[in-house]
Amino acid sequence: xxxxxxxxxxxxxxxxxxxxxxxxxxxxxxxxxxxxxxxxxxxxxxxxxxxxxxxxxxxxxxxxxxxxxxxxxxxxxxxxxxxxxxxxxxxxxxxxxxxxxxxxxxxxxxxxxxxxxxxxxxxxxxxxxxxxxxxxxxxxxxxxxxxxxxxxxxxxxxxxxxxxxxxxxxxxxxxxxxxxxxxxxxxxxxxxxxxxxxxxxxxxxxxxxxxxxxxxxxxxxxxxxxxxxxxxxxxxxxxxxxxxxxxxxxxxxxxxxxxxxxxxxxxxxxxxxxxxxxxxxxxxxxxxxxxxxxxxxxxxxxxxxxxxxxxxxxxxxxxxxxxxxxxxxxxxx
Amino acid sequence: xxxxxxxxxxxxxxxxxxxxxxxxxxxxxxxxxxxxxxxxxxxxxxxxxxxxxxxxxxxxxxxxxxxxxxxxxxxxxxxxxxxxxxxxxxxxxxxxxxxxxxxxxxxxxxxxxxxxxxxxxxxxxxxxxxxxxxxxxxxxxxxxxxxxxxxxxxxxxxxxxxxxxxxxxxxxxxxxxxxxxxxxxxxxxxxxxxxxxxxxxxxxxxxxxxxxxxxxxxxxxxxxxxxxxxxxxxxxxxxxxxxxxx
Numbered sequence: 001x002x003x004x005x006x007x008x009x010x011x012x013x014x015x016x017x018x019x020x021x022x023x024x025x026x027x028x029x030x031x032x033x034x035x036x037x038x039x040x041x042x043x044x045x046x047x048x049x050x051x052x053x054x055x056x057x058x059x060x061x062x063x064x065x066x067x068x069x070x071x072x073x074x075x076x077x078x079x080x081x082x083x084x085x086x087x088x089x090x091x092x093x094x095x096x097x098x099x100x101x102x103x104x105x106x107x108x109x110x111x112x113x114x115x116x117x118x119x120x121x122x123x124x125x126x127x128x129x130x131x132x133x134x135x136x137x138x139x140x141x142x143x144x145x146x147x148x149x150x151x152x153x154x155x156x157x158x159x160x161x162x163x164x165x166x167x168x169x170x171x172x173x174x175x176x177x178x179x180x181x182x183x184x185x186x187x188x189x190x191x192x193x194x195x196x197x198x199x200x201x202x203x204x205x206x207x208x209x210x211x212x213x214x215x216x217x218x219x220x221x222x223x224x225x226x227x228x229x230x231x232x233x234x235x236x237x238x239x240x241x242x243x244x245x246x247x248x249x250x251x252x253x254x255x256x257x258x259x260x261x262x263x264x265x266x267x268x269x270x271x272x273x274x275x276x277x278x279x280x281x282x283x284x285x286x287x288x289x290x291x292x293x294x295x296x297x298x299x300x301x302x303x304x305x306x307x308x309x310x311x312x313x314x315x316x317x318x319x320x321x322x323x324x325x326x327x328x329x330x331x332x333x
Numbered sequence: 334x335x336x337x338x339x340x341x342x343x344x345x346x347x348x349x350x351x352x353x354x355x356x357x358x359x360x361x362x363x364x365x366x367x368x369x370x371x372x373x374x375x376x377x378x379x380x381x382x383x384x385x386x387x388x389x390x391x392x393x394x395x396x397x398x399x400x401x402x403x404x405x406x407x408x409x410x411x412x413x414x415x416x417x418x419x420x421x422x423x424x425x426x427x428x429x430x431x432x433x434x435x436x437x438x439x440x441x442x443x444x445x446x447x448x449x450x451x452x453x454x455x456x457x458x459x460x461x462x463x464x465x466x467x468x469x470x471x472x473x474x475x476x477x478x479x480x481x482x483x484x485x486x487x488x489x490x491x492x493x494x495x496x497x498x499x500x501x502x503x504x505x506x507x508x509x510x511x512x513x514x515x516x517x518x519x520x521x522x523x524x525x526x527x528x529x530x531x532x533x534x535x536x537x538x539x540x541x542x543x544x545x546x547x548x549x550x551x552x553x554x555x556x557x558x559x560x561x562x563x564x565x566x567x568x569x570x571x572x573x574x575x576x577x578x579x
Binding site: 006007008009010189190193194196197199200201203204205206207208209210211212265326327328329331 | 389391410411412413415416420421423427428429430431432433435436437439440441443444445446447450451454455457458459461462467470471489490492493
């Protein structure tokens, strides 16, 4: 061979991203000790924010990186909650039930995946929604749930309110951190690269040796467990399980809003979208129907003026996307 | 045809493909020998691309058998066939538009060869260098023009580490100079030992590469053999060039 030997490697993480990660770690450290000085209200609100971030990150994993636009993730929020209720009823302590309930929802997601992942685009979206509604109906037939009345996880009342609040806060913080780190690792690896190829062109992805069904299934089940655990953490702070609330399509609407407004298919966008959504709920929350109008107006404004979401503010200035999944090749001979 | 002692690396026997009442392939027999370059020609609608789809496993065939290196491909998916060493390109390029040129090739090396990240990076760099796309490595695919998209199709297929590559009209729409570049690339591949099957309407480019030609029409193989003899065949003249035999 006369050709010079090529030595190539992928560029390491840019300095900007390293700074963001260090800032994020510092923020997490502050959040970990915050309950020592913050009021109960602040702790509750932050818990809810962490849950929103988990929902946004999981929906982005599905739709932004694997092209799986699901409108039925509430199936797993509801199922995780229902499994948690049943497990606590059977005598399991509520805190382990948060995670075991979510895993049970993951088993259902795995079974569902064999059907729904054979559908594409709009069919897939509608099917996930219809199945979520069907599961809601079935769950409400359980005498323990009493139709739409629902039931409360009274075992949680055995803990002092302060203790319960702090435990759920810390569990949410740790779970959110692990979920974001897990999504980062997954997307940087083989599954992430393959999922993005499938999102862009499923047939072409198959033609370069990607077993597309297996990759989609992995992402679908993981994102469903992620949504379920965010849902059971939410239930643990809300205590009362009602099918109409837990299986409500509003969860999917929230996820969609946060991801689209933040920047779909970007890593940091949905986190920023969750922060914005949280702020909107805080600002407009007391205005009844105006709250929905406010959220709607923001969505329209983004669609018109910032279609790439909050991350578009960087991209439109020609700057690199923060915490991008992009792999840049560098070669030295 | 002269006797050849080597076994075909890819062999299709009696391949039929129907979509409902519409029969697109009628008992097609096709083979290619190890290291051979075979051209497929025929008018539009002859079933050339459908034959590629059947070979590559894009859809199930109605009946017939396909073997790659002696292994029966019946029931294997397109992804499995790729991992077994059969790569294809698409007539209309289908790049992964949300990714860069390098990422397109990298994910193909990772998936088709089962390579780890370091090995896939190395393979991708080699393929990009070979196809002249190295300067575009970190360019978003959506920004590429037609020639580069076609080159990327070839690069992506090569990254999967194939022993047989199916090229579907990669010359269409290119200028003469661009075509020459492409022909040089394919000749280099073949001289490196790769088996090439190339569907092409641009005959002069095709004839600079292939040693055997297959002409299809209406889902059947009309003639095959030495390219010049095939092109002179009266039925081929009638079907492909539109002139009726004297």
